[in-house]
Amino acid sequence: MxxxxxxxxxxxxxxxxxxxxxxxxxxxxxxxxxxxxxxxxxxxxxxxxxxxxxxxxxxxxxxxxxxxxxxxxxxxxxxxxxxxxxxxxxxxxxxxxxxxxxxxxxxxxxxxxxxxxxxxxxxxxxxxxxxxxxxxxxxxxxxxxxxxxxxxxxxxxxxxxxxxxxxxxxxxxxxxxxxxxxxxxxxxxxxxxxxxxxxxxxxxxxxxxxxxxxxxxxxxxxxSYLVEGDLAQCSSVSRCFHRISNDIGLWRQLYISVFEYTTPLYHSSSSSSPCKFELREPHRWRNCANAWKESFVHLRHAVHVRPGMNALYNQPGRRISHFDGIESALKFVEARPQMAKLILLHAGRHTPEPIIISSAVQIIGASSGSDLDVMRAVSIENQKDTAVSFVDGSLGSYLGYCSVVFNPDKVSPQPHINHYALQITDETDVVIDHVIVHSSSFVGAALCVKKQAANPRLRHCIVSDCENVGIFVSDNAHGRFEDCEIARNNLAGVWVKNQASPIFRRCHIHHGRDVGIFTFENGMGYFEKCNIHSNRISGIEVKLHANPTVVRCDIHNGQTGGIYVHEKGRGQFMENRIYSNEFAGIWITSQSEPTIRKNEIFNGQQGGVYIFGEGRGLIEQNNIYGNALAGIQIRTSSDPIVRLNKIHDGLHGGIYVHEKGKGLIEENEIYGNTLAGIWVTTGSSPILRKNRIHSGKQVGVYFYDNGHGLLEENDIFNHLYSGVQIRTGSNPKITRNKIWGGQNGGVLVYNSGNGVLEDNEIFDNAMAGVWIKTDSNPTLRRNKIYDGRDGGVCIFNRGRGLLEDNDIYRNAQAGVLISTESSPILRRNRIFEGRAAGIEITNGATATLEYNWLYMNRYGGLCLATDVRPSLRDNRIFDNHNAVERAIAKGYCLFKISSCTSFPMHDFYRCVTCNTTDRNAICISCIRICHRGHQVEFVRHDRFFCDCGAGTLEQQNCCLQTEIRDNDTIYDSAQPTESETGSNNPPVGPPAAAGGGGNLAPLN
Incomplete structure (x- = not known):
């Protein structure tokens, strides 16, 4: 043949x-x-x-x-x-x-x-x-x-x-x-x-x-032995040759031999994206039966830099430009301005002199494997100066699929503060795509972008393991950084300063040995959908009038905190997820004034937002939950605006204001926290307005140790302890609030607490609507205190206070109970429709009662125990039901009307024959019937329930009762539980219940 x-x-x-x-x-x-x-x-x-x-x-x-x-x-x-x-x-x-x-x-x-x-x-x-x-x-x-x-x-x-x-x-x-x-x-x-x-x-x-x-x-x-030009000619000979010369396997083999890519490289021919290169699998090429051939067409005019491969590119019939070094290739394309300036840099370590690009040159690495394999296989390195620089005139340039490394001699005396692996300056919009940027210099940065017109676009780049800063953007520069990884750098992953305003989108910034992103000295920038985590200091640091915008980022697992804004820093932080940081999710200090809006701040190992050292700012519409300490902490003369947030399910309190902290705290929902919903202490005076504070495991709002401020138009409800507590010199103004559903009362003022309570609605609390005790002296004015399951206002243990123009009605116990050496002033109050007495004064207490109206109360208008001598002036007592006198007149045991839940005031006795103690009391009806002929003695006129009717006497059963009552039923006017919030410990247990029969007075 x-x-x-x-x-x-x-x-x-x-x-x-x-x-x-x-x-x-x-x-x-x-x-x-x-x-x-x-x-x-x-x-x-x-x-x-x-x-x-x-x-x-x-x-x-x-x-x-x-x-x-x-x-x-x-x-x-x-x-x-x-x-x-x-x-x-x-x-x-x-x-x-x-x-x-x-x-x-x-x-x-x-x-x-x-x-x-x-x-x-x-x-x-x-x-x-x-x-x-x-x-x-x-x-x-x-x-x-x-x-x-x-x-x-x-x-x-x-x-x-x-x-x-x-x-x-x-x-x-x-x-x-x-x-x-x-x-x-x-x-x-x-x-x-x-x-x-x-x-x-x-x-x-x-x-x-x-x-x-x-x-x-x-x-x-x-x-298979032909080159691309021959195949092109064969394609036009006949249909058979056309089909064979377009065989996919044939072109794949030819393509790999020329370009080394094992995945065809897509190069956009669109004028809107002339610098788009992508290793794209053949099945992803649209309307293209042979992606290998199509890619060959796109890249046919490229200049190849592939040392030692001259024979391959100079085959007969092949018209491909080839050089052994980058410098020669650059000179070649610069000398031919009419041709496409595309340089394919093949696998290997290239160490040219510093490359300075001042025209629209496209340099792309060429090797086999995946994107990352190509990036690692092609390297441009320099040991003395900046490896690659894009300067004025390089508009439209491209650098992709390679590594750029600055690796100076460690013992060299030459300073490298202005030397980088990659530098972009002057007027340029270069595209840096799929590039690994690395610098082992202990000063400077790996990548530098500076000067006003510099506006590069970096995509899918890796800036990692540098001994200095990763990316440095300065001097009014811009730039877009998309889908980049910035990791394990010795200093900040990103520095932005001097009016620079780069855009970072979908970047992964992690495991830095310093801060993740550092904006300072009027630096700006826009950071969107970045994942910032596991940095040794904070994820983002802002200082010295810097004003970045951070949107929809994940900032988590910071070894110090999430975001740190200080020294008059600003910034917009919106729709981020800030979580699992070892310290506060956000720190704001030293006259800084950021905007924190619509973020989720949760599961911090300390607090959510920490504002101190005269910090300010707007904290708005955030969801703050599950933090180990307070959701928001304000201290040391800080004065932020906290608005429309949800602060809930914290392992500590909701908002903690202390050490002369201030702030406007309004329209927030604060619920489900382990300690107080809001604490105010140590000379602080915030404004708390229109908040919903509810379902807490202790107190709703807690003022202590000279805590002050304004509590206005809030809904405070369903707390395990009282809705509001005031103690130890605190003196807030509490006005136009609704306080209900407290399991330990509405408002508790104790331990020398003060405060002004005006125009509030205090209702449906399990204990007293307002407690005043232990030398406290609040002012209650124009409040509505009603539907309590205990008394309206209870004043114990030398409690004082001024009660003026209040409406106190429909409470289960006395409208106002005054006991144990207390001495309040009651003036112009309306006390009515109570299910016990209007006012009861007992146990050595006194009071000044002026111009009050006491009417339609069940047990009577004014009930005074033995030896009580209040100051009375122009009070109106009328239309009361006087149920105690009526029961006695009918011969009923008073236990019939009181059960174990209230204390009707009347004459009570003890039975010597039945050997009753001073702690037992027997009503006059039982003395007359059940203890007829016994030796009895008068105790006093006071608040008791009848032990005979209750069945608690050992030697006598009441003849006036048809059934024995359960004397262990909890009765109201029990002692309130004081908050343990001040000791930073969770409550030990629920409020103590008072039991036992015949107590002469409520527990003190």
């Missing part, structure tokens, strides 16, 4: 090949004239044809070379060789009917740019597999001199195929015979031409077309 010869047939030169590489039977073309040039077959140039003929098909078929029969003359040999082999590598001349058609080798470039080259044929052209011994075909490039030259219109009817009308027309339409003897030859040739046109142009393949019989495997093997 594998024999070829050169002959003269019909006055033309013919190359005859016997073997697998066959195109047509030129024997049938004997009389073909100018019609040849109108066939829709762009011919290969001689260099491409010779490479096909010399492709090593297999071991049985050596390289084909022309052989000559013995009868061939020297002239025919020379003519054939000159026609086939000695033709210029750039063109081949076909002579038909006296005119020449020149096909340039530049056709390959034209075909690379043309649409037909990018299209894939859907028709199959190989229908039969044939054996080599059945083949007898011939390949030739024929010259004819006897045909007349015809006009262009007459000789070239179509560039694709004959239409149905044209095929049916007689041959005379296409040519005119020069002699009668040539007509038969032309007729036979036209019959063959019609079959070729039908096969190539009409979409079908003639059964006897020799091209269709060549095995695909053979063509693919032959084409």
């Amino acid at each position: 594998g024999r070829s010869r050169i002959k003269r047939l019909n006055g033309g030169d013919v190359v005859e090949v016997e073997g697998f590489v066959i195109c047509v039977r030129w024997d049938e073309l004997g009389g073909l004239d100018g019609r040849l040039s109108s066939l829709p077959i762009p011919f290969l140039d001689s260099a491409c044809l010779w490479r096909i003929l010399n492709s090593p098909v297999d071991r049985r078929l050596p390289s084909i070379k022309p052989v000559v029969d013995e009868e061939d003359s020297a002239e025919s040999i020379a003519l054939a060789e000159s026609q086939l082999l000695q033709t210029s590598a750039h063109s081949v001349v076909l002579s038909t009917s006296g005119r020449q058609t020149q096909l340039s080798a530049d056709m390959a470039d034209e075909q690379l740019n043309s649409a037909p080259f990018l299209e894939q044929s859907s028709s199959s052209h190989c229908q039969d597999i044939f054996q080599a011994d059945q083949m007898d075909k011939r390949l030739a490039v024929r010259r004819r001199h006897s045909l007349q030259h015809q006009s262009e219109d007459a000789s070239c009817r179509s560039s694709l195929a004959a239409t149905a009308d044209e095929a049916s027309e007689p041959p005379s339409k296409f040519m005119k015979p020069d002699s009668p003897g040539e007509a038969d030859q032309q007729s036979a040739a036209l019959d063959f031409s019609a079959r070729v046109l039908q096969a190539l142009g009409a979409g079908g393949v003639a059964d006897d077309c020799p091209i269709s019989r060549i095995p695909d495997e053979l063509l693919i093997l032959i084409f």
